Amino acid sequence: MDANDTAVFTYPRSLSRTPTHYCPGCLHGVAHRLVAEAIDALGVREKTVGICPVGCSVLAYKYFDCDMIEASHGRAPAVATGVKRARPDLVCFTYQGDGDLASIGMAEIIHAANRNEPITVIFYNNAIYGMTGGQMAPTTLVGMKTSTSPTGRDPIDRGAGYPIRMVELLNTLEGPVYLARQSLLSSADIFRARRVVQRAFSLQSKGFTFVEFVGTCPTNWGMAPVEAREWAQKRMIEVFPIGVFRDREAEAAKASAAKEA
Amino acid sequence: MGEKILMKGSEAIAEAAVRAGCKLFFGYPITPQNEVPEYMSKRLFEVGGQFVQAESEVAASNMCYGAAAVGHRVMTSSSSPGVTLKQEGLSYCAGSELPVVVVNVMRGGPGLGGIQPAQSDYFQATRPGHGDFRYIVIAPATIQEAVDLMMDAFDLADRYRNPVMVLADGLIGQMMEPVVFREDPPKEYDKSWACTGCAGREKNIVNSLYLDPKDLEDHNFHLFRKYDEVEKNEIRVEEYLMEDAEVALAAYGTTARICKTAIGLLRAQGFKVGLVRPITLWPFPYRTFRKVADRVRFVLDVEMSMGQMIQDVRLGVVERCPVHFYGRVGGMVPAPVEIVQQVQRLLAE
Amino acid sequence: MQYEVIIAGFGGQGVMLIGQLLANAAMLQGSKTVWMPSYGPEMRGGTANCTVVVSDEDIGSPVVPRPGAAIVMNLPSMDKFEPLVVPGGLLVVNASLVARKAERTDLDVVYVECNRLAEEQVKSPRSANMIALGAYIGKTGAATPEIVKYAMAKKMVGKERFLEANKAALDLGIRLAQGEAG
Structure with missing residues (x-):
C-alpha cells in the first residue's frame, strides 16, 4: 500500500482468517462479517463471547476471532443466559439459524427474550434446514418444496403448519429492548443491515436485542445464487417484512423530546 | 467448625453449595427437590449470586453449561424425570470438559412415576446420556454426609473438569438432621481455558464438536485417561x-x-x-x-x-x-x- | 437408648412443628436425631405426619414402621397409628378430637384434651400441639423441658407472646402426663 492510499475496505479484526465451509452464494459469510464489524466498531472484541448453534453455522466458532462457545441445538440463548448471569460485564451474542432458533430452540429464545437477558441474538432465516440437507424449517413458506415437504409445505391437508414470524412473536413480549428484521439480498440491504446489527450490539447492555436476517440457501433451494436472492426478494419479504419492530431507547428518546417540546 | 444446626436435606445441600463458592443456580421446579431452588432463590442474591428459574430442565442444564464455560462454579438440581431432560446439557458439559454439579433427588418411575423416594436412577446416573462419558456420582446417606460431599463435589468437578452428580433419594431431600458446615475456603483451580474474553491471549473455544473421526477418537481417549485417574484416586466406600x-x-x-x-x-x-x-x-x-x-x-x-x-x-x-x-x-x-x-x-x- | 415417635394430625395442627422442636431439642442436648416428614401431593388440609428419632448412637433407618410412641392429634391418625406402635409403647391421644378410647391393651395411653385445655387454661388455642409434646416428653424424657423451651425460643424469635403461651402449654402437658394435673 502506498503512503497516500487510504484503506476503504479491510478485513474485520473480529473475523478469523479461516476459510469458511459455506456453499457458494450463501449469505452466512456476509452475516458473519456484519457481526464482526459491529464488535470492532464498539471495540469489544476482547470481552466478547459468541455462542454458535447447531446447523450450517455450527463451525462459526472457527470464524469469529473472539472467545466462542458451541451450544447444543437450540439452546444458545440458555447458554448465553448462563454466560451473562455469571459475567454481566461481558458482551455476548448468539448466532442461530431458523431450525435452531424457531423450532427446537423456541422455548429458549422466547424465555431469554421474556427475561430481557442482555444478549444480542443474530437469527439467520433462510426458510430451510441447510446442514441436514434441505428439510422443512419452521419458517418454510407455504407451498415451498423441501426434502420433507416434497409436494410443498401444506398446512391444511398435511398439517405441516405455517411459517413462524419470530420478530413479530417476540414483539408480543414486554421484555425485549430491540427487535429488527433486515434482509441481506442486495448491497443496499447489507448496508442497512450493518446499522441494524451495530444498533443491536450497542443496546445490549440495556437488555435483549434481536436481529433477524432474511437470507438464502441456493444449494437446498436448488437455485443459482442470484436467482435465490430474486426469489427471496419476491417471496420471503412479503411473509417476513423488513423493519425495526421495536427500539425502546429510540422510543424513550422520542418521548422525552416530545415532552420537552 | 461451625455451629451444629438442624437442617432439611435439600436446604442443607443448597447451603453447602453456597459455602463451596457456587453463586449460580439454574433449575426448574419438580417434586421432591423444590426446597433446593426455593432456598437458592433467596440465598444466592444475598451473596451476590444469580438464580434463574429456567423455562425447562433442558434450558437449565444449558445455562449451567454457559456459566461453567466462563469459569464459574454452578449447579442445578432436579428429580428423576427432570434429570432425563438435563442429560442433554450434561453430555455437552462432559464433552466440553466443563465442571458442573447436579443434584438428583430421585423419585419413582418410569414415566411420571410418583413423587416418593426411590433409587431408580442408578443407571441414569452411572450410565449417563449420549456418548462415551461418565459423571462422578456420589451418594450420601446422611444430611451431614450430603453437606460434606456437596462441597467435595465442586472440587471434584473443578479438578477433573467433569460433571458431578450428587445422587440422593427423596428421603435424604426431605429429612432433617443436625449438620455442621466445614469452614475451609473454596479451593482455586486453573481456569485459563474459560471464555472470559480474549484480552491478552488467543481466543478460547468451549466445544464438544470434532468432525474428524481421528480427532474425536483422540478426544475420547483423552477423556478416558482422565476417568482412569478418577478411578485411581476417588473411589469412596x-x-x-x-x-x-x-x-x-x-x-x-x-x-x-x-x-x-x-x-x-x-x-x-x-x-x-x-x-x-x-x-x-x-x-x-x-x-x-x-x-x-x-x-x-x-x-x-x-x-x-x-x-x-x-x-x-x-x-x-x-x-x-x-x-x-x-x-x-x-x-x-x-x-x-x-x-x-x-x-x-x-x-x- | 433410642426414642422413636410418630406425630400425626391434620395439616395446620402444627404436628411438623413439634416434631422439629423435639429434633432441635435432641440435637441441642447432644443426642443424634432425625426428623422425617411424610409428604403427598396436597399442600393443605390433608393428614400430616412426621417421625422423630432420638438416640445416643448413630441412627440407621430414618423410617420407623413400628415406632416406640405415637402422638395422634385427630381420629384418622389414631386409626392409622394406634396399630403400629410397638407393644409396651406410648400413645398420646388428643382427646379433644379423638372421641374413642384405644383398642389396644398393651400400650401406655395418655389422653389429653389438648384443644380444650389450650383454649381454657393456656388461653392460646394454637398451643394445643405443645400440650401434646409436653405430654410426650413428660412421659418419655426424650428431651428435657428446659432444652425444649430453649429450642422454642430459638425458633420463635420475634413471636415472644406465643412463646410464653407455648412454654405454659408444654409445662401443662408435662404435668398432665406425670399425673399432677388434669
Missing part, C-alpha cells in the same frame, strides 16, 4: 461391621442406613452380617466387593429399585459368591425387618 461378617449387605444412600438397622437386629440374634456401602457409585468400588466376596457366604444387594446397582456388585464379586437381591420400588421404603427376614431366609437355604 464404607465397610460397616465387615471384619467378622459372614454375610455382606450391599446398599447405598438411605437404603444403607436401613440396612444398618437391620444389621443391628441380626447381630442381636447372633448373625454376623455387615454392610458394604459405595459412597461413589462411579467410580464404583469393585475391588472392595471382590475382596469381600472371598470371605462371605453371600452378598444381599438391597435397593429402592428393581435391581440396578446389583449389576456393578456382580461385576465386583465375579461369581466368587452368590449375589441375591431385595428391592422395594415406587416409593415403598424397605423396613429393617424385611431385610432381616431376607437374610434369615437365605441363611436357612
Whole structure:
C-alpha cells in the first residue's frame, strides 16, 4: 500500500482468517462479517463471547476471532443466559439459524427474550434446514418444496403448519429492548443491515436485542445464487417484512423530546 | 467448625453449595427437590449470586453449561424425570470438559412415576446420556454426609473438569438432621481455558464438536485417561461391621442406613452380617466387593429399585459368591425387618 | 437408648412443628436425631405426619414402621397409628378430637384434651400441639423441658407472646402426663 492510499475496505479484526465451509452464494459469510464489524466498531472484541448453534453455522466458532462457545441445538440463548448471569460485564451474542432458533430452540429464545437477558441474538432465516440437507424449517413458506415437504409445505391437508414470524412473536413480549428484521439480498440491504446489527450490539447492555436476517440457501433451494436472492426478494419479504419492530431507547428518546417540546 | 444446626436435606445441600463458592443456580421446579431452588432463590442474591428459574430442565442444564464455560462454579438440581431432560446439557458439559454439579433427588418411575423416594436412577446416573462419558456420582446417606460431599463435589468437578452428580433419594431431600458446615475456603483451580474474553491471549473455544473421526477418537481417549485417574484416586466406600461378617449387605444412600438397622437386629440374634456401602457409585468400588466376596457366604444387594446397582456388585464379586437381591420400588421404603427376614431366609437355604 | 415417635394430625395442627422442636431439642442436648416428614401431593388440609428419632448412637433407618410412641392429634391418625406402635409403647391421644378410647391393651395411653385445655387454661388455642409434646416428653424424657423451651425460643424469635403461651402449654402437658394435673 502506498503512503497516500487510504484503506476503504479491510478485513474485520473480529473475523478469523479461516476459510469458511459455506456453499457458494450463501449469505452466512456476509452475516458473519456484519457481526464482526459491529464488535470492532464498539471495540469489544476482547470481552466478547459468541455462542454458535447447531446447523450450517455450527463451525462459526472457527470464524469469529473472539472467545466462542458451541451450544447444543437450540439452546444458545440458555447458554448465553448462563454466560451473562455469571459475567454481566461481558458482551455476548448468539448466532442461530431458523431450525435452531424457531423450532427446537423456541422455548429458549422466547424465555431469554421474556427475561430481557442482555444478549444480542443474530437469527439467520433462510426458510430451510441447510446442514441436514434441505428439510422443512419452521419458517418454510407455504407451498415451498423441501426434502420433507416434497409436494410443498401444506398446512391444511398435511398439517405441516405455517411459517413462524419470530420478530413479530417476540414483539408480543414486554421484555425485549430491540427487535429488527433486515434482509441481506442486495448491497443496499447489507448496508442497512450493518446499522441494524451495530444498533443491536450497542443496546445490549440495556437488555435483549434481536436481529433477524432474511437470507438464502441456493444449494437446498436448488437455485443459482442470484436467482435465490430474486426469489427471496419476491417471496420471503412479503411473509417476513423488513423493519425495526421495536427500539425502546429510540422510543424513550422520542418521548422525552416530545415532552420537552 | 461451625455451629451444629438442624437442617432439611435439600436446604442443607443448597447451603453447602453456597459455602463451596457456587453463586449460580439454574433449575426448574419438580417434586421432591423444590426446597433446593426455593432456598437458592433467596440465598444466592444475598451473596451476590444469580438464580434463574429456567423455562425447562433442558434450558437449565444449558445455562449451567454457559456459566461453567466462563469459569464459574454452578449447579442445578432436579428429580428423576427432570434429570432425563438435563442429560442433554450434561453430555455437552462432559464433552466440553466443563465442571458442573447436579443434584438428583430421585423419585419413582418410569414415566411420571410418583413423587416418593426411590433409587431408580442408578443407571441414569452411572450410565449417563449420549456418548462415551461418565459423571462422578456420589451418594450420601446422611444430611451431614450430603453437606460434606456437596462441597467435595465442586472440587471434584473443578479438578477433573467433569460433571458431578450428587445422587440422593427423596428421603435424604426431605429429612432433617443436625449438620455442621466445614469452614475451609473454596479451593482455586486453573481456569485459563474459560471464555472470559480474549484480552491478552488467543481466543478460547468451549466445544464438544470434532468432525474428524481421528480427532474425536483422540478426544475420547483423552477423556478416558482422565476417568482412569478418577478411578485411581476417588473411589469412596464404607465397610460397616465387615471384619467378622459372614454375610455382606450391599446398599447405598438411605437404603444403607436401613440396612444398618437391620444389621443391628441380626447381630442381636447372633448373625454376623455387615454392610458394604459405595459412597461413589462411579467410580464404583469393585475391588472392595471382590475382596469381600472371598470371605462371605453371600452378598444381599438391597435397593429402592428393581435391581440396578446389583449389576456393578456382580461385576465386583465375579461369581466368587452368590449375589441375591431385595428391592422395594415406587416409593415403598424397605423396613429393617424385611431385610432381616431376607437374610434369615437365605441363611436357612 | 433410642426414642422413636410418630406425630400425626391434620395439616395446620402444627404436628411438623413439634416434631422439629423435639429434633432441635435432641440435637441441642447432644443426642443424634432425625426428623422425617411424610409428604403427598396436597399442600393443605390433608393428614400430616412426621417421625422423630432420638438416640445416643448413630441412627440407621430414618423410617420407623413400628415406632416406640405415637402422638395422634385427630381420629384418622389414631386409626392409622394406634396399630403400629410397638407393644409396651406410648400413645398420646388428643382427646379433644379423638372421641374413642384405644383398642389396644398393651400400650401406655395418655389422653389429653389438648384443644380444650389450650383454649381454657393456656388461653392460646394454637398451643394445643405443645400440650401434646409436653405430654410426650413428660412421659418419655426424650428431651428435657428446659432444652425444649430453649429450642422454642430459638425458633420463635420475634413471636415472644406465643412463646410464653407455648412454654405454659408444654409445662401443662408435662404435668398432665406425670399425673399432677388434669
